Structures are given as structure tokens and as C-alpha cells.
Amino acid sequence: QVQLQESGPGLVRPSGTLSLTCAVSGASVNSNDWWSWIRQPPGKGLEWIGEIYHTGGTNYNPSLKSRVTFSIDKSKNQFSLKLRSVTAADTAVYYCARVGYSDRSGYLDYWGQGTLVTVSS
């Protein structure tokens, strides 16, 4: 059973950097899978942030690309998100997930429980 667990500060100051880690169990981040981050502002819909492969290859949402960096730590079986220059608009529940692929696009088959990050002074 694949399980993912997000962790990181729940409060980030404006203009600071949001940093989250996703610990994976029941699967290896070093496998032929992509791993993704998604966020959901309070009371709103889902937004794809991007995905990372074990080789370090990444795909980012173009609207966030200039501020986001993913990394992967095979020794700890986890992957991470850094989002720079945050504002109140970045306040959201952040989810990590595993990516599955159908013939013509990816989907998210296992999700973490999510962690709320609030941007506020």
C-alpha cells in the first residue's frame, strides 16, 4: 500500500520560501514513477504545481515555474517542494501524490493527506 505524508511549516512569512517534504512508503521514489505536488486554496479548486522523476527531471506549472523548485532524495525516499517569494495567494492545502499514466495523460493515484500552509505576517 503506497502512502505519502507531507510535512513542513504551517506558517510562512510573505516574501519568504515555502518548503515542504513528502515522505513515501510502500513504493520507491527511485522507481519508474513521477511524483507530483498539487495545492488547493481554502474553499477553492485544485491546482497542479508540477511533477518530478527520480532522475531529477521536472515539469512545472508555467504559472509557478519561476518560483518553484522540486528535488528528490532517494536515500530518504522522499521528495520536496520549494516555493519562493510567497504571498497570501499561496495560502493553500498542499498535497503530494504519485503519478500514474494512461495512454494520453497522467493521473494521481495515491495522495498524501495534505498540509495547510498559511502565508501571513
Place this chain on the structure above:
Amino acid sequence: QSVLTQPPSVSGAPGQRVTISCTGSSSNIGARYDVHWYQQIPGTAPKLLIYGYTYRPSGVPDRFSGSKSGTSASLAITGLQAEDEADYYCQSYDSNLIGWVFGGGTKLTVL
């Protein structure tokens, strides 16, 4: 404004059938990128419900089904149950935006 358009809300009585539409364009659904559906019970993480338009992950009841027509996709739920009350999201890939896109979500109320 989401790239994929869903109705904000739908409702139905227990036992009835409801459908939720997901309308896209020539750069996503119309470009034959697959559509996937998620169920999100308030306060919990989304759960994969349908992938590749019509496939159900293990454990998802066959009361849930997906379909596609042109630049739209639909999720149908038959034999509506109280536990189906949740938000539902469609998701695909968009070649113009060069990334994954979600619908705005549909709140299902079981009357």
C-alpha cells in the same frame, strides 16, 4: 476561470442517477488527452475515481462510470447514496498551457 468547465453543483435523491459534465477545448479533451475524475469528501484528500475516461481503480464501485464525447467528458453516478455527497473534479492535460489542468469542481448534494 478553469480551463475545464464543470457545473458548480448537482443534486439527486438516493437511488437516482446523476451526471457531471466536464467541458474542454481542442487543446485538451479535444486533442484526445485522457480525462480523469476525483472525489473529494470535505476535509479529506481527493481520491482517484476514474482514469483514462472509463477505468475504475480497484475498490471503486461500478456505480461510477465515465464517458467522453467530442471536447467533453462526463461522470455518471447511479444508485445515488448519501456517502456520495462530495466534490468531484475532472483533470486532463492541456497542450497550450503545457501542463495538467483541473475543472473547477462540482458539489454533489444527495437530497
